[in-house]
Amino acid sequence: MKNDEVMNIAKKRGFLWSSFEIYSGVAGFFDYGPLGATLKNNIMNKWRNYYVISEGFYEIESPTIMPEEALKASGHVDHFNDPMTECKDCLEVFRADHVINEATGKDVEGLENDELSRILSEEKLSCPRCGGHLTHVWSYNLMFQTLIGSKGKKTGYMRPETAQGIFIPFKRLLRFNRGKLPFGVVQMGKAYRNEISPRQGVIRLREFTQAEVEIFVNPKNKNHPNFKEVSGDVLNLYSAESQMKETGPSKLTAQHAVTEEIISSEILTYQLCLARRFLNDLGISDDVIRFRQHLSSEMAHYAIDCWDVEIETDSFGWIEIIGIADRTDFDLKSHSIHSKEDLTVFIEYSEPKTVMKIMAKPQMKKFGPLFKADAPKIMEILKNTDASSIEESFQEKGHYPVEVDGTIHNLTPDIIEFQEVEETIRGEKIYPHVIEPSYGIDRIIYSVLLHCFQEEDDRTILKLPADIAPVEVNVFPLVNKKELANLAQEIKKLLRNNGFIAEYDASGTIGRRYARSDEIGVPYAVTVDHKSLEDNTITIRNRDDSKQVRIPIKEVYNTLGDLINLRIRFEDL
RNA sequence: GCGGCUGUAGUCUAGUCUGGUUAGGACUUGGGCCUUCCAAGCCUACGACCCGGGUUCAAAUCCCGGCAGCCGCACCA
16 A cells, blocks of 8 residues: 555654654654654645735734633534443444434434433433443543643633634734735644544544634625636536535536536635645645535535545545635624624725614603613613614504513603604624635645655655755765765755755665655755766756756756756756 | 454564574664665674563463554544
8 A cells, every 4th residue: 555655654764653652652643753844844834825925814823722611602612522322232332412313303412411311211212223222421522621720720622723713813803904804814733633533644633733724705705806817727526416416526617616606606716726726736636636515414504615625545535635615604703792792894885875764762851760770771772673663563552662671661652752864874794704724734744745655666756846845955975985975065065054955875875875865755966976076066866757967066056946946947957 | 432453673574373592584774895876795783572460480472451553333513
């Protein structure tokens, strides 16, 4: 399996290995070794080039530990507590609420475990598989819980996604962007999920790195100003419809996908295109990429459209590495309700609207003495009540009942005056919708390693794009002679002084060194030979075809700089 | 969480069934020799029985527990 070979090399050469090995490891945790950490940084910086520099979305950084209230609002506290029950006979484990729901049709979501246990026994429910006896219900919490502060009173959780760290300071972010939509904010960082049984190496981790973008848009305008730039891009789309019909994915232009309403909006389509371009830049080709739309049954209740970017692997099938969703206004609305903060955006109309409106005006001379302390509260209620409903009530019943703190006051026509007023409306307050591309960095790194790995004859080559390769250039003396070695060392120093990640290696034959170099994906090797001593030239060897060109030593860092930053191609030297 | 299989240097592996000398080999890696372009050869060195407990005069080997990996089930808003 290619997976096994890649993971072997990753371990052997210092990209990735499982953490805490000397204590026999803990499932779901991985270390990035010297090359892995550098590769990860390079990939994350390339990602920044896309989203921070090109798209103009600023990056923020928020804590990885979050207070319970925040995750309560986001729905994670409730959603991550799965009530479980086990069959004592066949030892199958089930979601208790699912068992009850399927057997009785009752909606028991959100009930306490004790309550669920009670229902299980009262309804005499048994194992759906073998009919055996079910145990009491316990919670399996997918969030890592911790306590904040020395008194340990405040419950905290490790964040299950970086996104919430963007929604919470939304007011400040909106102000930073001077109150105008659309704008995007990104965050890269660790997220944590206490998976029941993590497997598949780096694919399902308990601690992983996300790169998330939250783009806040006006729900009435989900177009994208630069859509033209991507409209011709061809996407391998596996829509919900073709999944149901089992017709397989189809290759369509972005324009087509929007026109045919396969993808719900221009902006979502634009994000799909961006993701594809990013993956291409990492050396992942289109034939292993597909965009799979969530079926309505698997879509989170707050999303209206969601596409997973999937990569084909030999041992895990198609794996999700990026999720691109239209999360609507769910998160902001929910945080707004829980925090009592106004998280709306004021959208100004291009033309102010004037409307005629009937206002119910209290006659204060009678109002005050009549209702005393309740008067201000009643006025507040009047302000928020449609005057026409009061008028109707007067006509039907002769009065309008108002409840204040449990007491009912009847308003009568003699204390209310109706006035027609002209009101100017300059705009409206709305909750923005959120378009969210969410990248799983660890899975992307795995995909990059997997698909850059090539075996040609007896050679193993990691064909990493030059601009993300952790080691940029190796310098070798052709044979281990003092004069050649000295010059090679000097050139390595020269390259390092010019900002290259350069290594020197004189151990073993030149072929062995080239082989080692290829295996970790070093794109170029500089070789010092006898001719170098005579005319101050060296050769640059191209990793992918092992061809060499000879250039003067004094041009070496300019040439390598151009090659590594993809300004020129090796063939054009 | 459950069941099955597995666990010997960096990697692959012999030995385990049938307990018994210094755990053997290959590759890799380090040092040296040789070598003027793609894992050659020679010399040399480093390096391992997953962890804990039990049985036994004696445990890599047998038993129990744990941990990890793989596969299947379940889970993965």
